[in-house]
Amino acid sequence: MNCDLLLQGGHVLVTPDRTVVADVAISQGQIVAIVPQSLNSAEAIDLETDSTQNSITAQQTLDVTGKLLSPPFVESHIHLDSALTAGNPRWNQTGTLFEGIEIWRDRKQNLSLEDVKQRAIATLKQQAMQGVLFVRSHADVSEPSLTALQALLEVREAVQDWMTLQVVAFPQDGIYGGPQNEALLEEALRQGADGVGGIPHYELTREDGVRSIHRIFELAEQYDRWIDIHCDEIDDDQSRFLEVVSACALRREMGDRVAASHTTAFGSYNNAYALKLLGFLQRSRIHFIANPLINITLQGRTDSYPKRRGVTRVKELWQAGLNVSLGHDCIQDPWYSLGTGNMLDVAMMAIHVCQMTGTAEIDTCYNMVTWNGAKTLGVADQYGIEIGQPANLLVLDARDRYDALRRRATIQMVISRGKILAETSPCNPVWLGRE
Ligand code: 17E
Numbered sequence: 001m002n003c004d005l006l007l008q009g010g011h012v013l014v015t016p017d018r019t020v021v022a023d024v025a026i027s028q029g030q031i032v033a034i035v036p037q038s039l040n041s042a043e044a045i046d047l048e049t050d051s052t053q054n055s056i057t058a059q060q061t062l063d064v065t066g067k068l069l070s071p072p073f074v075e076s077h078i079h080l081d082s083a084l085t086a087g088n089p090r091w092n093q094t095g096t097l098f099e100g101i102e103i104w105r106d107r108k109q110n111l112s113l114e115d116v117k118q119r120a121i122a123t124l125k126q127q128a129m130q131g132v133l134f135v136r137s138h139a140d141v142s143e144p145s146l147t148a149l150q151a152l153l154e155v156r157e158a159v160q161d162w163m164t165l166q167v168v169a170f171p172q173d174g175i176y177g178g179p180q181n182e183a184l185l186e187e188a189l190r191q192g193a194d195g196v197g198g199i200p201h202y203e204l205t206r207e208d209g210v211r212s213i214h215r216i217f218e219l220a221e222q223y224d225r226w227i228d229i230h231c232d233e234i235d236d237d238q239s240r241f242l243e244v245v246s247a248c249a250l251r252r253e254m255g256d257r258v259a260a261s262h263t264t265a266f267g268s269y270n271n272a273y274a275l276k277l278l279g280f281l282q283r284s285r286i287h288f289i290a291n292p293l294i295n296i297t298l299q300g301r302t303d304s305y306p307k308r309r310g311v312t313r314v315k316e317l318w319q320a321g322l323n324v325s326l327g328h329d330c331i332q333d334p335w336y337s338l339g340t341g342n343m344l345d346v347a348m349m350a351i352h353v354c355q356m357t358g359t360a361e362i363d364t365c366y367n368m369v370t371w372n373g374a375k376t377l378g379v380a381d382q383y384g385i386e387i388g389q390p391a392n393l394l395v396l397d398a399r400d401r402y403d404a405l406r407r408r409a410t411i412q413m414v415i416s417r418g419k420i421l422a423e424t425s426p427c428n429p430v431w432l433g434r435e
């Protein structure tokens with residue numbers, strides 16, 4: 001067999017449960033062979049290798065002995081329209097979600113297509129260079145010109161050769177928070193947003209919040225879109241919109257096309273209620289997206305001590321068999337002035353905040369920024385290091401997931417659609433002291 005690119009000797013993450021030392025062959029943008037180095041018959045069969053693949057020649061061969069070969073990172077929740085605006089027009093002094101919304105309300109009055117596109121593409125390149133090849137971004141659609149949405153839809157096309165971008169129509173100021181907002185949300189779907197968003201905890205009343213969720217489901221069915229709702233992103237233990245989202249998903253049998261983002265109030269619910277809710281969630285089977293970097297800083301701001309962590313019940317949701325992925329949420333914007341887009345930082349924060357420090361739990365946090373994200377985004381059928389899949393994969397300067405996370409390892413090479421998209425040299429400190 002002749003192929004375009006052959007990666008030899010990597011530790012290949014073929015499934016969340018299985019790593020093999022193997023050669024990976026890529027041709028015409030696809031993974032065409034995975035040849036385990038110590039081929040035993042069981043591996044040969046389920047990796048679909050055959051005898052002809054034992055003699056692979058390649059246009060380009062790379063020795064990646066001992067490196068981790070991983071499927072790409074999936075960023076399941078980010079706001080690209082506000083990325084790289086931190087400090088403009090002013091810094092968030094209280095650190096709260098609500099001050100962030102107000103700063104953004106001022107900033108979004110003078111958006112231009114060029115402004116949003118330039119920042120979004122710069123951010124996506126930064127993400128891609130760190131191994132992110134699938135991104136779900138929210139686009140604020142509560143501003144009458146829909147500039148943020150139009151810009152991100154143009155960016156979606158502009159980057160499609162190297163990045164899969166999904167755009168959620170997100171009514172940041174509430175669907176019923178202003179007279180035009182409901183119509184703007186629907187117009188965003190007509191213009192081609194991939195998914196419908198919402199923010200029930202920021203609607204003017206509890207009733208408006210519930211009504212907004214029903215409207216989101218109606219629109220999703222009418223326009224055949226999936227749903228991703230900012231849900232209960234507040235420390236209020238009485239914020240209970242997640243149960244409404246779950247019930248709508250269950251009744252409409254849409255669980256697999258529904259994601260609840262943030263759900264930080266779930267961390268403040270009493271255990272009796274949380275346990276009941278968990279059972280309902282197991283029936284609706286919606287996806288969860290936690291954003292630990294942002295919510296560990298935004299939440300708990302009204303607490304003195306003890307101060308809550310303000311992150312949803314990631315470990316318990318995972319233990320209950322639900323799909324949880326992790327998002328970065330912000331890169332240098334009114335809500336979070338830090339961040340580079342590196343998903344290892346996100347998983348590292350989840351390990352700490354959610355106390356997922358057991359070895360299986362650490363691997364799980366890695367899975368939450370890879371396979372689980374692919375499930376949330378509905379792209380699992382085109383994801384993973386498997387024969388016949390698009391050749392999207394990473395070479396990490398690490399032995400395994402634990403090593404990658406512990407050292408925040410360098411993502412040495414990013415391969416997208418079979419082509420090398422980015423390379424980074426591992427930093428290599430040299431000891432010059434005595435002994
Ligand atoms: N908007 C919102 O409602 N919540 C967030 N975490 C961000 C924007 C970043």
Ligand code: FE2
Nearest residue numbers: 077079230329
């Ligand atoms: Fe968000």
